[in-house]
Amino acid sequence: MNQLVIGNKNYSSWSLRPWLLLREKGIAFTETIIPLYMDNSKEALLQYSPAGMVPVLLQGDITIWDSMAICEHIAESYPEKGCWPKDPTARAFARSISYEMHSGFFSIRNTLPMNCRQKMVFDNISPELASDIARICEIWRTCREQSGATGDYLFGAFSIADAMFAPIVLRFNSYGIKVGELEQQYMDSMLANGSVREWVEAGILEKEIIEICEM
Ligand SMILES: N[C@@H](CCC(=O)N[C@@H](CS)C(=O)NCC(=O)O)C(=O)O
Structure with a gap:
């Protein structure tokens, strides 16, 4: 199962990227939203990733952060979904x-x-x-x-x-x-x-x- 940790949808551009990829490719996931730049935001972010930033993808015992790394990981996990062009x-x-x-x-x-x-x-x-x-x-x-x-x-x-x-x-x-x-x-x-x-x-x-x- 995939759990994607993201920031505010209104503002978090990096969060949008893997979220959109998962949605468009019909890959099931749950989302956890951490509102950013509030008093306890950093503490909450650090519970999911040592980088203290979103997005983060949790997949079983795998934790992967950084939007590009997450997208590559999704492409590798679901090769049948064509996340990159075939050619x-x-x-x-x-x-x-x-x-x-x-x-x-x-x-x-x-x-x-x-x-x-x-x-x-x-x-x-x-x-x-x-x-x-x-x-x-x-x-x-x-x-x-x-x-x-x-x-x-x-x-x-x-x-x-x-x-x-x-x-x-x-x-x-x-x-x-x-x-x-x-x-x-x-x-x-x-x-x-x-x-x-x-x-x-x-x-x-x-x-x-x-x-x-x-x-
Ligand atoms: N290079 C990272 C950038 C991640 C990033 O800057 N995330 C911002 C939100 S869009 C963040 O978590 N900010 C919270 C903070 O710095 O405390 C990626 O591609 O995921």
Whole structure:
């Protein structure tokens, strides 16, 4: 059985990634939510992982943390679910952009916090932010040009790459970031995805406010 420990759905972008992968691949799991940045949050997080952060996946006597490690572990545990594209060239590309996402895009992360309740037009775009946005658009466009005929997601069928980029879709939507036509079609598919909607609706209903994630 899988137990996924996550933070606030409204704010925790790293938590969304493995949660979405499990949901989209129809893998059963229970979720434990720890509201972040409250007086007892760290203590609660440390009960699940020595890193003291979410997400964490507990699977029998296995504990695994960090969103990318969890997604890789899910792919390895359920090879029949096709968490990565089957084709080796597509898989190499999917891995590259997923890890590029995981280890970069600091300007987007620092300037545009994930906040499912947020809806505004953010136009104070610094050169660093513009460069991050342009690179994301290039990635999405390249993927959609190559796999547009095979499905709505970056590699046709939903994969770890989509889980990794889902919080960026939500951020661009929250802050009115302009993208090209193909990229917008991808965003629309992700925003219409039932699991993404379930997460966003639950996030909106949460009561906690994390001031540092509010504009
Ligand atoms: N690289 C980690 C980042 C995890 C992370 O930063 N998690 C944040 C929430 S989105 C957290 O647990 N913050 C709580 C804290 O720092 O006390 C991953 O990919 O999972």
